Amino acid sequence: MEETVLVDRHGAWAKVTLNRPDRLNAFNEEMHLRLASLLRELGEDAACRAVLLTGAGRGFCAGQDLGDRRPAADGTPPDLGATIERFYNPLVRRIRALRKPVICAVNGVAAGAGANIAFACDIVLAARSAKFIQSFSRIGLVPDSGGTYLLPRLVGEARAKALAMLAEPLAAEKAESWGLIWKAVDDEALAAEAEALAAHLATQPTEGLALIKEAIHASAHNTLDTQLDMERDLQRRAGRTPDYAEGVSAFLGKRAPSFSGRAS
Template sequence: MPVSEVTHTVEGPVCHLTLDRPEVLNALTPGGRDRLIELLARASADPGIRAVVLTGAGRGFCAGADLRGASGPAERVAGDVARTLRLGAQRLVAAVLDCEKPVVAAVNGTAAGLGAHLALACDLVLAAESARFIEVFVRRGLVPDGGGAYLLPRLIGPRRAKELMFFGDALSAREAEELGLVNRVVADEELARTARAWAERLAAGPTRALALTKQLVNASLDSDRATAFAAEAAAQEINMTTADAQEGVASFVERRSPEYRGR
Protein backbone atom coordinates (compact mmCIF):
# COMPACT_ATOMS: atom_id res chain seq x y z
CA MET A 1 0.00 0.00 0.00
CA PRO A 2 1.36 3.46 -0.82
CA VAL A 3 2.22 5.40 2.32
CA SER A 4 -0.01 8.26 1.16
CA GLU A 5 -3.20 6.18 0.92
CA VAL A 6 -4.21 7.36 4.39
CA THR A 7 -2.60 10.57 5.61
CA HIS A 8 -2.15 10.73 9.36
CA THR A 9 -1.38 13.99 11.18
CA VAL A 10 -1.70 15.03 14.81
CA GLU A 11 -2.40 18.59 15.91
CA GLY A 12 -2.23 18.77 19.68
CA PRO A 13 -4.84 16.34 21.04
CA VAL A 14 -6.60 15.91 17.68
CA CYS A 15 -5.78 13.14 15.22
CA HIS A 16 -6.59 13.89 11.57
CA LEU A 17 -7.06 10.93 9.22
CA THR A 18 -7.40 11.74 5.52
CA LEU A 19 -8.22 9.19 2.84
CA ASP A 20 -5.77 10.23 0.16
CA ARG A 21 -6.50 8.67 -3.23
CA PRO A 22 -8.35 11.60 -4.83
CA GLU A 23 -7.94 10.23 -8.36
CA VAL A 24 -10.42 7.41 -7.48
CA LEU A 25 -12.55 9.37 -4.98
CA ASN A 26 -10.58 7.75 -2.14
CA ALA A 27 -11.85 4.24 -2.84
CA LEU A 28 -10.41 1.92 -0.20
CA THR A 29 -8.05 -0.90 -1.05
CA PRO A 30 -7.57 -3.69 1.51
CA GLY A 31 -4.27 -2.07 2.46
CA GLY A 32 -5.84 1.35 2.97
CA ARG A 33 -8.68 -0.17 4.97
CA ASP A 34 -6.26 -2.02 7.25
CA ARG A 35 -4.15 1.10 7.69
CA LEU A 36 -7.23 3.06 8.74
CA ILE A 37 -8.19 0.35 11.25
CA GLU A 38 -4.66 0.45 12.66
CA LEU A 39 -4.67 4.24 13.02
CA LEU A 40 -8.07 4.24 14.73
CA ALA A 41 -6.83 1.61 17.20
CA ARG A 42 -3.73 3.68 17.90
CA ALA A 43 -5.80 6.82 18.47
CA SER A 44 -8.10 4.88 20.76
CA ALA A 45 -5.20 3.69 22.94
CA ASP A 46 -3.15 6.91 22.94
CA PRO A 47 -3.99 9.09 25.98
CA GLY A 48 -2.57 12.09 24.15
CA ILE A 49 -5.23 11.79 21.43
CA ARG A 50 -8.64 13.01 22.56
CA ALA A 51 -10.58 13.38 19.30
CA VAL A 52 -10.35 12.14 15.69
CA VAL A 53 -11.34 13.83 12.42
CA LEU A 54 -11.89 11.62 9.37
CA THR A 55 -12.13 13.17 5.91
CA GLY A 56 -11.14 12.66 2.28
CA ALA A 57 -8.79 14.41 -0.11
CA GLY A 58 -10.03 16.09 -3.27
CA ARG A 59 -13.67 16.09 -4.31
CA GLY A 60 -14.73 12.81 -2.71
CA PHE A 61 -14.98 11.47 0.82
CA CYS A 62 -14.88 7.78 -0.09
CA ALA A 63 -16.35 5.92 -3.06
CA GLY A 64 -16.39 2.67 -1.09
CA ALA A 65 -14.25 -0.40 -1.61
CA ASP A 66 -11.95 -0.35 -4.62
CA LEU A 67 -13.24 -3.31 -6.66
CA ARG A 68 -11.08 -2.74 -9.71
CA GLY A 69 -8.18 -4.77 -8.43
CA ALA A 70 -10.33 -7.52 -6.96
CA SER A 71 -9.89 -10.96 -8.43
CA GLY A 72 -11.62 -13.93 -6.91
CA PRO A 73 -10.48 -17.54 -7.12
CA ALA A 74 -11.44 -19.60 -10.16
CA GLU A 75 -13.72 -21.61 -7.91
CA ARG A 76 -15.23 -19.84 -4.92
CA VAL A 77 -15.11 -21.77 -1.66
CA ALA A 78 -18.10 -21.58 0.67
CA GLY A 79 -17.37 -19.10 3.44
CA ASP A 80 -14.90 -16.97 1.46
CA VAL A 81 -17.23 -14.00 1.01
CA ALA A 82 -18.46 -13.97 4.62
CA ARG A 83 -14.90 -14.23 5.89
CA THR A 84 -13.76 -11.38 3.65
CA LEU A 85 -16.56 -9.16 4.97
CA ARG A 86 -15.91 -10.00 8.60
CA LEU A 87 -12.21 -9.25 8.30
CA GLY A 88 -12.66 -6.28 5.98
CA ALA A 89 -15.62 -3.89 5.77
CA GLN A 90 -17.23 -5.01 9.03
CA ARG A 91 -13.95 -4.73 10.91
CA LEU A 92 -13.47 -1.19 9.59
CA VAL A 93 -16.91 0.01 10.67
CA ALA A 94 -16.44 -1.69 14.05
CA ALA A 95 -13.12 0.15 14.47
CA VAL A 96 -14.98 3.46 14.20
CA LEU A 97 -17.85 2.40 16.46
CA ASP A 98 -15.46 0.99 19.07
CA CYS A 99 -12.92 3.81 19.02
CA GLU A 100 -12.65 5.20 22.54
CA LYS A 101 -12.26 8.73 21.25
CA PRO A 102 -15.04 10.74 19.56
CA VAL A 103 -14.75 10.52 15.77
CA VAL A 104 -15.97 13.41 13.60
CA ALA A 105 -16.61 12.71 9.92
CA ALA A 106 -15.97 15.71 7.66
CA VAL A 107 -17.71 14.55 4.47
CA ASN A 108 -16.22 16.69 1.73
CA GLY A 109 -17.82 15.02 -1.30
CA THR A 110 -19.30 11.74 -2.46
CA ALA A 111 -19.69 9.04 0.21
CA ALA A 112 -20.87 5.87 -1.52
CA GLY A 113 -21.34 2.29 -0.39
CA LEU A 114 -18.81 1.43 2.30
CA GLY A 115 -17.74 5.07 2.20
CA ALA A 116 -21.22 6.16 3.27
CA HIS A 117 -21.29 3.58 6.06
CA LEU A 118 -17.84 4.66 7.20
CA ALA A 119 -19.14 8.21 7.61
CA LEU A 120 -22.38 7.14 9.29
CA ALA A 121 -20.47 5.04 11.84
CA CYS A 122 -18.77 8.20 13.10
CA ASP A 123 -20.08 9.89 16.23
CA LEU A 124 -20.73 13.25 14.57
CA VAL A 125 -21.10 13.94 10.84
CA LEU A 126 -20.39 17.27 9.19
CA ALA A 127 -21.10 17.53 5.49
CA ALA A 128 -20.04 20.05 2.89
CA GLU A 129 -22.83 21.39 0.71
CA SER A 130 -21.39 19.43 -2.21
CA ALA A 131 -21.44 16.11 -0.34
CA ARG A 132 -23.63 13.22 -1.51
CA PHE A 133 -24.53 9.93 0.16
CA ILE A 134 -25.28 6.92 -2.04
CA GLU A 135 -26.34 3.38 -1.12
CA VAL A 136 -24.73 2.20 -4.31
CA PHE A 137 -24.94 -1.57 -3.72
CA VAL A 138 -28.25 -2.13 -5.51
CA ARG A 139 -26.82 -0.52 -8.64
CA ARG A 140 -24.24 -3.33 -8.73
CA GLY A 141 -26.68 -6.11 -7.84
CA LEU A 142 -25.13 -6.42 -4.38
CA VAL A 143 -26.39 -6.66 -0.81
CA PRO A 144 -25.33 -3.74 1.42
CA ASP A 145 -22.31 -4.50 3.56
CA GLY A 146 -20.10 -2.63 5.98
CA GLY A 147 -22.87 -2.63 8.57
CA GLY A 148 -25.29 -0.63 6.44
CA ALA A 149 -28.37 -2.68 7.29
CA TYR A 150 -27.45 -2.25 10.96
CA LEU A 151 -26.63 1.47 10.92
CA LEU A 152 -29.29 2.96 8.65
CA PRO A 153 -32.46 1.62 10.34
CA ARG A 154 -31.14 2.84 13.68
CA LEU A 155 -30.50 6.29 12.29
CA ILE A 156 -33.62 6.87 10.15
CA GLY A 157 -35.94 3.89 10.68
CA PRO A 158 -36.49 0.78 8.55
CA ARG A 159 -38.78 2.28 5.89
CA ARG A 160 -36.45 5.15 5.00
CA ALA A 161 -33.49 2.76 5.12
CA LYS A 162 -35.19 0.40 2.68
CA GLU A 163 -36.01 3.28 0.33
CA LEU A 164 -32.36 4.30 0.17
CA MET A 165 -31.11 0.73 -0.20
CA PHE A 166 -33.76 -0.45 -2.68
CA PHE A 167 -33.38 2.48 -5.10
CA GLY A 168 -29.77 3.58 -4.61
CA ASP A 169 -30.62 7.22 -5.24
CA ALA A 170 -28.07 9.87 -4.29
CA LEU A 171 -28.92 12.02 -1.28
CA SER A 172 -27.73 15.60 -1.21
CA ALA A 173 -26.12 16.89 1.97
CA ARG A 174 -29.29 18.86 2.80
CA GLU A 175 -31.50 15.80 2.27
CA ALA A 176 -29.19 13.75 4.49
CA GLU A 177 -29.43 16.43 7.16
CA GLU A 178 -33.23 16.42 7.00
CA LEU A 179 -33.25 12.63 7.46
CA GLY A 180 -30.94 12.86 10.47
CA LEU A 181 -27.91 11.26 8.82
CA VAL A 182 -25.89 14.45 9.15
CA ASN A 183 -25.49 16.75 12.15
CA ARG A 184 -24.81 19.88 10.15
CA VAL A 185 -24.22 21.04 6.57
CA VAL A 186 -21.68 23.80 6.00
CA ALA A 187 -20.25 25.59 2.99
CA ASP A 188 -17.49 23.61 1.30
CA GLU A 189 -14.86 26.16 2.27
CA GLU A 190 -15.96 26.02 5.93
CA LEU A 191 -15.86 22.23 6.35
CA ALA A 192 -12.26 21.81 7.51
CA ARG A 193 -12.45 24.76 9.89
CA THR A 194 -15.72 23.59 11.42
CA ALA A 195 -14.48 20.01 11.81
CA ARG A 196 -11.33 21.27 13.51
CA ALA A 197 -13.37 23.45 15.87
CA TRP A 198 -15.68 20.57 16.80
CA ALA A 199 -12.74 18.23 17.36
CA GLU A 200 -10.91 20.75 19.53
CA ARG A 201 -14.03 21.26 21.60
CA LEU A 202 -14.39 17.49 22.07
CA ALA A 203 -10.68 17.18 22.87
CA ALA A 204 -11.10 19.72 25.67
CA GLY A 205 -13.85 17.61 27.24
CA PRO A 206 -13.78 14.72 29.73
CA THR A 207 -12.39 12.02 27.44
CA ARG A 208 -13.29 8.94 29.48
CA ALA A 209 -16.81 10.24 30.13
CA LEU A 210 -17.25 10.75 26.38
CA ALA A 211 -15.98 7.23 25.67
CA LEU A 212 -18.40 5.70 28.17
CA THR A 213 -21.26 7.85 26.85
CA LYS A 214 -20.46 6.65 23.32
CA GLN A 215 -20.60 3.02 24.47
CA LEU A 216 -23.95 3.54 26.21
CA VAL A 217 -25.57 5.27 23.23
CA ASN A 218 -24.24 2.75 20.70
CA ALA A 219 -25.58 -0.15 22.75
CA SER A 220 -28.88 1.46 23.72
CA LEU A 221 -30.96 0.42 20.70
CA ASP A 222 -30.01 -3.22 21.19
CA SER A 223 -30.77 -3.26 24.94
CA ASP A 224 -33.87 -3.64 27.05
CA ARG A 225 -34.44 -1.11 29.82
CA ALA A 226 -32.98 -3.25 32.60
CA THR A 227 -29.80 -3.92 30.62
CA ALA A 228 -29.46 -0.27 29.61
CA PHE A 229 -29.96 0.93 33.20
CA ALA A 230 -27.40 -1.57 34.49
CA ALA A 231 -24.87 -0.44 31.86
CA GLU A 232 -25.52 3.19 32.78
CA ALA A 233 -24.90 2.50 36.47
CA ALA A 234 -21.70 0.59 35.68
CA ALA A 235 -20.44 3.38 33.43
CA GLN A 236 -21.16 5.97 36.10
CA GLU A 237 -19.32 3.87 38.67
CA ILE A 238 -16.27 3.61 36.41
CA ASN A 239 -16.32 7.26 35.42
CA MET A 240 -16.47 8.55 39.00
CA THR A 241 -12.97 7.16 39.55
CA THR A 242 -11.50 9.44 36.85
CA ALA A 243 -9.67 12.68 37.57
CA ASP A 244 -11.91 14.50 35.07
CA ALA A 245 -15.06 13.57 36.98
CA GLN A 246 -13.52 14.81 40.20
CA GLU A 247 -12.47 18.01 38.44
CA GLY A 248 -15.97 18.48 37.05
CA VAL A 249 -17.56 18.23 40.48
CA ALA A 250 -14.90 20.42 42.08
CA SER A 251 -15.25 23.12 39.43
CA PHE A 252 -19.02 23.17 39.98
CA VAL A 253 -18.61 23.58 43.73
CA GLU A 254 -15.93 26.23 43.27
CA ARG A 255 -17.92 28.04 40.57
CA ARG A 256 -15.20 27.97 37.91
CA SER A 257 -14.73 26.46 34.48
CA PRO A 258 -13.43 22.89 34.54
CA GLU A 259 -10.02 22.00 33.11
CA TYR A 260 -10.26 18.44 31.82
CA ARG A 261 -7.10 16.47 31.04
CA GLY A 262 -8.54 13.28 29.60
CA ARG A 263 -7.64 11.24 32.65
Protein backbone atom coordinates in the same frame (compact mmCIF):
# COMPACT_ATOMS: atom_id res chain seq x y z
CA MET B 1 4.89 7.02 -3.32
CA GLU B 2 2.42 8.97 -1.18
CA GLU B 3 0.62 7.18 1.63
CA THR B 4 -2.94 6.05 0.94
CA VAL B 5 -3.98 7.44 4.34
CA LEU B 6 -2.43 10.53 5.91
CA VAL B 7 -2.30 11.47 9.59
CA ASP B 8 -1.73 14.94 10.99
CA ARG B 9 -1.27 15.36 14.75
CA HIS B 10 -2.67 18.49 16.34
CA GLY B 11 -1.75 18.10 19.98
CA ALA B 12 -4.59 16.21 21.65
CA TRP B 13 -6.40 15.31 18.42
CA ALA B 14 -5.48 13.79 15.07
CA LYS B 15 -6.75 14.26 11.54
CA VAL B 16 -6.86 11.11 9.39
CA THR B 17 -7.29 11.68 5.65
CA LEU B 18 -8.18 9.01 3.10
CA ASN B 19 -5.74 9.78 0.30
CA ARG B 20 -6.56 8.21 -3.05
CA PRO B 21 -8.20 11.29 -4.58
CA ASP B 22 -7.79 10.02 -8.14
CA ARG B 23 -10.08 7.09 -7.18
CA LEU B 24 -12.43 9.15 -4.97
CA ASN B 25 -10.61 7.53 -2.03
CA ALA B 26 -11.97 4.07 -2.88
CA PHE B 27 -10.51 1.34 -0.71
CA ASN B 28 -7.85 -1.06 -1.86
CA GLU B 29 -5.96 -3.48 0.38
CA GLU B 30 -3.08 -1.10 1.02
CA MET B 31 -5.46 1.63 2.17
CA HIS B 32 -7.31 -0.77 4.47
CA LEU B 33 -4.10 -1.91 6.12
CA ARG B 34 -2.81 1.63 6.55
CA LEU B 35 -6.09 2.90 8.05
CA ALA B 36 -6.35 -0.07 10.41
CA SER B 37 -2.81 0.52 11.62
CA LEU B 38 -3.39 4.22 12.21
CA LEU B 39 -6.68 3.75 14.06
CA ARG B 40 -5.10 1.07 16.24
CA GLU B 41 -2.22 3.40 17.04
CA LEU B 42 -4.48 6.38 17.79
CA GLY B 43 -6.79 4.23 19.88
CA GLU B 44 -3.92 3.15 22.08
CA ASP B 45 -2.45 6.65 22.36
CA ALA B 46 -3.77 8.26 25.55
CA ALA B 47 -2.46 11.63 24.36
CA CYS B 48 -4.88 11.52 21.41
CA ARG B 49 -8.33 12.40 22.71
CA ALA B 50 -10.29 12.84 19.45
CA VAL B 51 -10.00 11.66 15.84
CA LEU B 52 -11.20 13.48 12.72
CA LEU B 53 -11.71 11.35 9.59
CA THR B 54 -12.04 12.96 6.16
CA GLY B 55 -11.09 12.50 2.51
CA ALA B 56 -8.66 14.17 0.12
CA GLY B 57 -9.85 15.83 -3.06
CA ARG B 58 -13.46 16.09 -4.20
CA GLY B 59 -14.87 13.02 -2.48
CA PHE B 60 -14.93 11.41 0.94
CA CYS B 61 -14.93 7.76 -0.11
CA ALA B 62 -16.43 5.83 -3.02
CA GLY B 63 -16.37 2.54 -1.11
CA GLN B 64 -14.53 -0.45 -2.52
CA ASP B 65 -12.25 -0.07 -5.53
CA LEU B 66 -14.01 -2.54 -7.81
CA GLY B 67 -10.85 -2.92 -9.90
CA ASP B 68 -9.49 -4.92 -6.95
CA ARG B 69 -12.52 -7.19 -6.73
CA ARG B 70 -13.35 -8.17 -10.32
CA PRO B 71 -13.94 -11.81 -11.33
CA ALA B 72 -10.86 -13.85 -12.21
CA ALA B 73 -9.88 -14.43 -15.84
CA ASP B 74 -11.55 -17.85 -15.75
CA GLY B 75 -14.79 -16.28 -14.53
CA THR B 76 -14.42 -17.38 -10.90
CA PRO B 77 -16.19 -14.75 -8.76
CA PRO B 78 -14.27 -13.07 -5.94
CA ASP B 79 -15.12 -13.93 -2.34
CA LEU B 80 -16.61 -10.62 -1.27
CA GLY B 81 -17.50 -12.07 2.12
CA ALA B 82 -13.80 -12.65 2.80
CA THR B 83 -13.09 -9.00 1.96
CA ILE B 84 -15.76 -7.86 4.41
CA GLU B 85 -14.55 -10.23 7.12
CA ARG B 86 -10.92 -9.20 6.74
CA PHE B 87 -11.26 -5.45 6.22
CA TYR B 88 -14.64 -3.74 6.48
CA ASN B 89 -16.08 -5.42 9.57
CA PRO B 90 -12.92 -4.84 11.65
CA LEU B 91 -12.85 -1.20 10.48
CA VAL B 92 -16.43 -0.50 11.57
CA ARG B 93 -15.88 -2.33 14.86
CA ARG B 94 -12.69 -0.35 15.49
CA ILE B 95 -14.39 3.00 14.85
CA ARG B 96 -17.31 2.13 17.11
CA ALA B 97 -15.05 0.80 19.87
CA LEU B 98 -12.54 3.67 20.00
CA ARG B 99 -12.73 5.16 23.48
CA LYS B 100 -12.62 8.69 22.16
CA PRO B 101 -14.84 10.70 19.81
CA VAL B 102 -14.55 10.03 16.07
CA ILE B 103 -15.71 12.95 13.93
CA CYS B 104 -16.28 12.47 10.22
CA ALA B 105 -16.08 15.39 7.77
CA VAL B 106 -17.71 14.25 4.52
CA ASN B 107 -16.20 16.57 1.93
CA GLY B 108 -17.88 15.07 -1.15
CA VAL B 109 -19.53 11.89 -2.33
CA ALA B 110 -19.77 9.06 0.22
CA ALA B 111 -20.86 5.95 -1.64
CA GLY B 112 -21.29 2.31 -0.71
CA ALA B 113 -19.07 1.34 2.20
CA GLY B 114 -17.83 4.94 2.25
CA ALA B 115 -21.28 6.15 3.33
CA ASN B 116 -21.66 3.49 6.00
CA ILE B 117 -18.19 4.07 7.41
CA ALA B 118 -19.16 7.73 7.82
CA PHE B 119 -22.41 6.74 9.58
CA ALA B 120 -20.39 4.53 11.96
CA CYS B 121 -18.57 7.60 13.27
CA ASP B 122 -19.80 9.46 16.34
CA ILE B 123 -20.47 12.91 14.87
CA VAL B 124 -20.79 13.47 11.11
CA LEU B 125 -20.51 16.83 9.39
CA ALA B 126 -20.97 17.08 5.63
CA ALA B 127 -20.41 19.75 3.01
CA ARG B 128 -23.72 20.93 1.53
CA SER B 129 -22.57 19.62 -1.87
CA ALA B 130 -21.89 16.14 -0.43
CA LYS B 131 -24.09 13.18 -1.28
CA PHE B 132 -24.61 9.80 0.38
CA ILE B 133 -25.32 6.85 -1.92
CA GLN B 134 -26.12 3.25 -0.98
CA SER B 135 -24.75 2.15 -4.33
CA PHE B 136 -24.70 -1.60 -3.64
CA SER B 137 -27.93 -2.51 -5.45
CA ARG B 138 -26.58 -1.01 -8.67
CA ILE B 139 -24.21 -3.97 -8.93
CA GLY B 140 -26.43 -6.59 -7.30
CA LEU B 141 -24.98 -6.37 -3.79
CA VAL B 142 -26.24 -5.84 -0.24
CA PRO B 143 -25.26 -2.84 1.93
CA ASP B 144 -22.31 -3.78 4.11
CA SER B 145 -20.01 -2.05 6.62
CA GLY B 146 -22.94 -1.88 9.02
CA GLY B 147 -25.37 -0.34 6.53
CA THR B 148 -28.23 -2.76 7.20
CA TYR B 149 -27.77 -2.19 10.95
CA LEU B 150 -27.24 1.57 11.04
CA LEU B 151 -29.68 2.77 8.38
CA PRO B 152 -32.94 1.44 9.89
CA ARG B 153 -31.87 2.66 13.32
CA LEU B 154 -31.06 6.12 12.04
CA VAL B 155 -33.93 6.70 9.59
CA GLY B 156 -36.41 3.85 10.02
CA GLU B 157 -37.20 0.77 7.95
CA ALA B 158 -39.11 2.49 5.14
CA ARG B 159 -36.38 5.00 4.33
CA ALA B 160 -33.62 2.43 4.87
CA LYS B 161 -35.18 0.07 2.33
CA ALA B 162 -35.69 2.81 -0.22
CA LEU B 163 -32.15 4.13 0.17
CA ALA B 164 -30.75 0.61 -0.22
CA MET B 165 -32.97 -0.56 -3.07
CA LEU B 166 -33.12 2.61 -5.17
CA ALA B 167 -29.50 3.70 -4.63
CA GLU B 168 -30.52 7.31 -5.16
CA PRO B 169 -28.10 10.02 -3.99
CA LEU B 170 -29.16 11.68 -0.74
CA ALA B 171 -28.11 15.30 -0.38
CA ALA B 172 -26.34 16.38 2.80
CA GLU B 173 -29.12 18.73 3.90
CA LYS B 174 -31.72 15.99 3.60
CA ALA B 175 -29.39 13.58 5.41
CA GLU B 176 -29.30 16.12 8.24
CA SER B 177 -33.07 16.54 8.29
CA TRP B 178 -33.52 12.76 8.37
CA GLY B 179 -31.11 12.36 11.28
CA LEU B 180 -28.45 10.47 9.33
CA ILE B 181 -25.80 13.07 10.15
CA TRP B 182 -25.28 15.82 12.72
CA LYS B 183 -24.96 18.82 10.44
CA ALA B 184 -24.60 20.03 6.83
CA VAL B 185 -22.31 23.06 6.50
CA ASP B 186 -21.16 25.30 3.69
CA ASP B 187 -18.45 23.63 1.65
CA GLU B 188 -15.85 26.28 2.38
CA ALA B 189 -16.54 26.08 6.13
CA LEU B 190 -16.42 22.28 6.49
CA ALA B 191 -12.73 21.80 7.26
CA ALA B 192 -12.53 24.62 9.77
CA GLU B 193 -15.74 23.62 11.56
CA ALA B 194 -14.76 19.94 11.73
CA GLU B 195 -11.29 20.79 13.03
CA ALA B 196 -12.72 23.16 15.64
CA LEU B 197 -15.10 20.42 16.79
CA ALA B 198 -12.25 17.90 17.08
CA ALA B 199 -10.15 20.41 19.00
CA HIS B 200 -13.07 21.10 21.37
CA LEU B 201 -13.81 17.43 22.02
CA ALA B 202 -10.12 16.83 22.72
CA THR B 203 -10.45 19.15 25.75
CA GLN B 204 -13.50 17.37 27.18
CA PRO B 205 -13.70 14.50 29.72
CA THR B 206 -12.59 11.74 27.34
CA GLU B 207 -13.52 8.81 29.57
CA GLY B 208 -16.96 10.27 30.15
CA LEU B 209 -17.44 10.64 26.39
CA ALA B 210 -16.33 7.03 25.92
CA LEU B 211 -18.94 5.89 28.45
CA ILE B 212 -21.63 7.92 26.65
CA LYS B 213 -20.65 6.21 23.40
CA GLU B 214 -20.74 2.79 25.08
CA ALA B 215 -24.18 3.38 26.55
CA ILE B 216 -25.79 4.70 23.38
CA HIS B 217 -24.40 1.84 21.30
CA ALA B 218 -25.72 -0.71 23.80
CA SER B 219 -29.21 0.83 23.82
CA ALA B 220 -29.88 -0.54 20.32
CA HIS B 221 -30.32 -4.05 21.71
CA ASN B 222 -30.91 -3.59 25.45
CA THR B 223 -34.26 -3.62 27.21
CA LEU B 224 -35.14 -0.55 29.27
CA ASP B 225 -34.36 -2.42 32.50
CA THR B 226 -30.99 -3.54 31.18
CA GLN B 227 -30.20 -0.02 29.99
CA LEU B 228 -31.18 1.52 33.34
CA ASP B 229 -28.82 -0.88 35.08
CA MET B 230 -26.09 -0.07 32.59
CA GLU B 231 -26.55 3.66 33.19
CA ARG B 232 -26.17 3.06 36.92
CA ASP B 233 -22.96 1.09 36.43
CA LEU B 234 -21.44 3.53 33.94
CA GLN B 235 -22.36 6.50 36.13
CA ARG B 236 -20.57 4.82 39.03
CA ARG B 237 -17.46 4.54 36.86
CA ALA B 238 -17.78 8.11 35.58
CA GLY B 239 -18.15 9.43 39.13
CA ARG B 240 -14.79 7.91 40.06
CA THR B 241 -12.85 9.65 37.29
CA PRO B 242 -10.59 12.66 37.94
CA ASP B 243 -12.61 14.60 35.37
CA TYR B 244 -15.80 14.33 37.43
CA ALA B 245 -13.97 15.75 40.44
CA GLU B 246 -12.51 18.50 38.26
CA GLY B 247 -15.87 19.29 36.67
CA VAL B 248 -17.58 19.68 40.05
CA SER B 249 -14.70 21.73 41.43
CA ALA B 250 -14.75 24.03 38.39
CA PHE B 251 -18.54 24.44 38.60
CA LEU B 252 -18.45 25.33 42.29
CA GLY B 253 -15.46 27.59 41.76
CA LYS B 254 -17.12 29.33 38.81
CA ARG B 255 -14.16 28.64 36.51
CA ALA B 256 -13.54 26.74 33.30
CA PRO B 257 -12.65 23.08 33.90
CA SER B 258 -9.33 21.58 32.84
CA PHE B 259 -10.09 17.96 32.00
CA SER B 260 -7.30 15.39 31.80
CA GLY B 261 -9.23 12.76 29.87
CA ARG B 262 -7.92 10.04 32.19
CA ALA B 263 -10.07 7.18 33.44
CA SER B 264 -8.32 7.10 36.81
